[in-house]
Amino acid sequence: xxxxxxxxxxxxxxxxxxxxxxxxxxxxxxxxxxxxxxxxxxxxxxxxxxxxxxxxxxxxxxxxxxxxxxxxxxxxxxxxxxxxxxxxxxxxxxxxxxxxxxxxxxxxxxxxxxxxxxxxxxxxxxxxxxxxxxxxxxxxxxxxxxxxxxxxxxxxxxxxxxxxxxxxxxxxxxxxxxxxxxxxxxxxxxxxxxxxxxxxxxxxxxxxxxxxxxxxxxxxxxxxxxxxxxxxxxxxxxxxxxxxxxxxxxxxxxxxxxxxxxxxxxxxxxxxxxxxxxxxxxxxxxxxxxxxxxxxxxxxxxxxxxxxxxxxxxxxxxx
Amino acid sequence: xxxxxxxxxxxxxxxxxxxxxxxxxxxxxxxxxxxxxxxxxxxxxxxxxxxxxxxxxxxxxxxxxxxxxxxxxxxxxxxxxxxxxxxxxxxxxxxxxxxxxxxxxxxxxxxxxxxxxxxxxxxxxxxxxxxxxxxxxxxxxxxxxxxxxxxxxxxxxxxxxxxxxxxxxxxxxxxxxxxxxxxxxxxxxxxxxxxxxxxxxxxxxxxxxxxxxxxxxxxxxxxxxxxxxxxxxxxxxxxxxxxxxxxxxxxxxxxxxxx
Numbered sequence: 001x002x003x004x005x006x007x008x009x010x011x012x013x014x015x016x017x018x019x020x021x022x023x024x025x026x027x028x029x030x031x032x033x034x035x036x037x038x039x040x041x042x043x044x045x046x047x048x049x050x051x052x053x054x055x056x057x058x059x060x061x062x063x064x065x066x067x068x069x070x071x072x073x074x075x076x077x078x079x080x081x082x083x084x085x086x087x088x089x090x091x092x093x094x095x096x097x098x099x100x101x102x103x104x105x106x107x108x109x110x111x112x113x114x115x116x117x118x119x120x121x122x123x124x125x126x127x128x129x130x131x132x133x134x135x136x137x138x139x140x141x142x143x144x145x146x147x148x149x150x151x152x153x154x155x156x157x158x159x160x161x162x163x164x165x166x167x168x169x170x171x172x173x174x175x176x177x178x179x180x181x182x183x184x185x186x187x188x189x190x191x192x193x194x195x196x197x198x199x200x201x202x203x204x205x206x207x208x209x210x211x212x213x214x215x216x217x218x219x220x221x222x223x224x225x226x227x228x229x230x231x232x233x234x235x236x237x238x239x240x241x242x243x244x245x246x247x248x249x250x251x252x253x254x255x256x257x258x259x260x261x262x263x264x265x266x267x268x269x270x271x272x273x274x275x276x277x278x279x280x281x282x283x284x285x286x287x288x289x290x291x292x293x294x295x296x297x298x299x300x301x302x303x304x305x306x307x308x309x310x311x312x313x314x315x316x317x318x319x
Numbered sequence: 320x321x322x323x324x325x326x327x328x329x330x331x332x333x334x335x336x337x338x339x340x341x342x343x344x345x346x347x348x349x350x351x352x353x354x355x356x357x358x359x360x361x362x363x364x365x366x367x368x369x370x371x372x373x374x375x376x377x378x379x380x381x382x383x384x385x386x387x388x389x390x391x392x393x394x395x396x397x398x399x400x401x402x403x404x405x406x407x408x409x410x411x412x413x414x415x416x417x418x419x420x421x422x423x424x425x426x427x428x429x430x431x432x433x434x435x436x437x438x439x440x441x442x443x444x445x446x447x448x449x450x451x452x453x454x455x456x457x458x459x460x461x462x463x464x465x466x467x468x469x470x471x472x473x474x475x476x477x478x479x480x481x482x483x484x485x486x487x488x489x490x491x492x493x494x495x496x497x498x499x500x501x502x503x504x505x506x507x508x509x510x511x512x513x514x515x516x517x518x519x520x521x522x523x524x525x526x527x528x529x530x531x532x533x534x535x536x537x538x539x540x541x542x543x544x545x546x547x548x549x550x551x552x553x554x555x556x557x558x559x560x561x562x563x564x565x566x567x568x569x570x571x572x573x574x575x576x577x578x
Contacts, residue, residue: 050479070482077483083476087498097484100494141480148485 001026002047002152002184007056009042016042017053018208024152024201029178029185031195033231034205040188041156043205047186048077048154061151076145076183080157082137084129090116090140091125097148115143118177135166142174146181153185159194171198192232196220204228226317236286238310240317247312248288250276250298259307262286267300276300278308343560350553361551362558366530370539371558373447377535378515381454385511389462390504394496396463397470414459422456423524430525445527450535453521458511465507466500473499505570512566516559 002024009017016039024030032040045051047058049070057066065073085093094115098108116122119139129137138158145153158174159167175198178185189195195202196216203213204227212224223229226242235242239260251259262278265285274295276288286308290300300306350358361367395401396408414422430436430443430452443449477499481491497504519537526533528542536559543552 048483050483070479071485071487075483077480079476079480081476083480085477085480085495096481096486096494100481100484100486100490144480144484 001061002186003059004043004047005057005059007043007046007053007058009039009046009051009053015208017046017056020056020208020210022203022210022213024184024186026184027182028200029175029187029198030201030203031187031189031199032203032205033189033192033195035190035231038205039208040190040205044154044156044186044188047152048075049073050077074148074151076148076150076153078138078141078145078153078155078158080160082129082134082141082161084137084141086129089126089128090121090132093129093140094143094147096144101148111147115147118146118180119143133166134162135170138162138170139173142177146183150183153183155185155187157188157190159191160189167194174198196232204231221313223315226315229315234287234289236288237284237317238280238286238308238314241310241314242317243310243314244312245275245287245289247310247314248286249309249311250288250290250294250300251307251309252298254307255309259309262306262308264300264302264304264306266302267295269295274300278306280308346553346556346560349549350557353550357550358554358557361548361554366534367539367555367558369531370534370536370555373450373534374516374536374559375562377447377450377454378512380451381458381515382508382512384455385458386462386504386508388459389464389507389511390466390497390500392463393466393470393500396467398475411460411463414457419453419457419518419520419522420524423453423521426452426456426521426525444525445529445533447533449525450522450533453525454515454518457518457521458514461511461514462504462507465510466503469500469503470496502574505574509567509570513563516563516566 002022004020004022004024007017007020008015018039020039020043022043032043034040042051046053047060049065049068053066057064059065060073060075070077085096088096091112094112095108098111103111112125113122116125119142121136121139121143124132124136129140132140142158155174159170162170171194174187178198187195187199199216201213202216202219204211204219206227212219212228214222219228220232223232226235229235229242234245236245236248237243238248254261260280262280264276265279266277268275268277269292272292274290274292276290276295278286278288280286288308290298298304298306362371392407392411396404396411426449427444428434430439430449432444434444436443441448443452473496477495478491481495482488486494517537518535519541522535523538523541526535526538528534528538530542534542536555540552540555540559543549543555
């Protein structure tokens with residue numbers, strides 16, 4: 001378990017962390033989610049000991065770690081750009097942490113083989129990092145971090161430098177790996193889809209502060225504010241409220257006085273879903289998301305007049 | 320397009336030929352003009368043998384010292400955060416800016432008979448320590464200037480990764496930093512060695528040029544030249560060039576084996 005209390009970190013005039021507190025549960029996979037410059041990487045680096053906070057405290061498994069150097073925190077860290085040791089083979093990269101701890105050779109060998117099998121790089125043990133693809137390099141970096149059996153695993157935008165399809169594949173793989181290894185993990189990402197898919201808990205950050213913490217579904221359905229709602233998925237604005245486009249219900253005729261009249265501007269078929277763009281009497285535009293069956297039933301087309309209502313949770317915002 | 324590229328190549332090669340290959344080649348040719356016997360005779364005189372070993376000894380002390388200093392200075396320049404870094408940056412280049420003769424005179428002022436540090440227990444001026452000091456001074460910037468850009472290019476990601484994996488600073492330096500700067504370091508060492516072997520001005524001022532005691536190979540070449548012993552001067556020059564060439568080849572061989 002990691003506890004972060006009232007952390008503050010400034011770089012010159014820029015406040016990267018502003019009184020941040022967070023609890024990461026034992027064995028969980030927590031994602032720090034936010035746009036660039038929101039302080040999520042700085043928070044991770046403070047937990048790792050790579051940055052020293054100006055104020056506040058970090059506790060790892062009950063022991064105060066605020067002034068403990070990274071070497072002695074029992075962490076594993078994975079960097080966005082791999083930070084592979086370029087002059088070492090894959091095997092030597094993975095063995096690094098064990099070698100600096102002067103573990104017996106036979107033990108190092110066995111452990112490295114086990115980890116290479118875990119990340120699926122057995123056949124590439126004698127290659128150099130330059131001879132690997134980005135995804136393979138990051139799996140090597142993960143094996144290297146896991147070799148020392150860290151108490152916590154910290155991942156800084158681990159898939160940020162990879163192609164979209166490799167990202168998706170590694171994401172699913174990381175989730176399976178975590179279910180197998182169960183090490184307390186903190187993942188930094190700016191990709192909400194990645195965070196929602198992989199993490200048990202999300203902490204959404206904005207301007208150096210944690211805005212909301214909770215399970216992905218909880219945050220998606222009950223966002224604390226417009227920022228969280230907008231960051232976690234698409235939003236439509238209706239009558240001073242923010243709603244999810246898939247929570248908008250369209251009808252051919254009004255059923256009660258809360259329904260709003262709107263004219264269809266454009267209909268886009270995206271396979272399973274159909275996106276309907278409408279314009280309200282006020283001139284505001286709204287985008288609704290329907291299933292194909294719903295769209296077929298309404299026979300929706302551009303120029304139609306329809307009645308609109310939010311059928312899910314809505315967040316009131318000031319105009 | 321092809322023609323212009325060919326012309327460019329010819330200009331570059333022509334420039335090198337006129338300025339480098341022809342003069343150096345001429346020295347070699349003049350040296351061996353009358354066969355090996357006279358060359359051997361003139362490089363195996365006691366004065367020449369002493370000059371040879373003195374030159375090697377001075378380089379063997381000065382170059383490792385500057386390699387050590389150069390790596391530390393480069394680390395301080397690239398990784399360090401301290402006040403007055405610009406001053407260190409500027410000072411490292413001082414030996415490039417100051418004429419070696421001035422360096423020699425400055426050393427005389429400090430360590431000479433009426434200098435600040437005239438009463439040291441060891442004799443510096445007109446002795447080997449003075450020659451070493453002068454050589455250290457003139458060959459100081461090479462390693463730092465070669466290593467610093469490599470360090471900057473490599474970045475500190477790998478060092479941070481080493482730290483998170485439990486490596487102490489010392490372990491991170493030996494296992495990660497040093498291997499990643501090794502070719503910059505090697506190149507800096509080659510340049511510093513070449514400079515140390517060939518230093519003339521500063522050494523000429525502080526050594527006193529005592530044959531068999533403080534006479535390095537460059538000083539021997541000058542003396543023989545001034546005494547109209549041209550064949551002897553060529554032979555000593557060739558010896559000097561061969562040592563430098565050997566250093567360069569050794570480094571290339573090492574690099575080849577590594578890759």
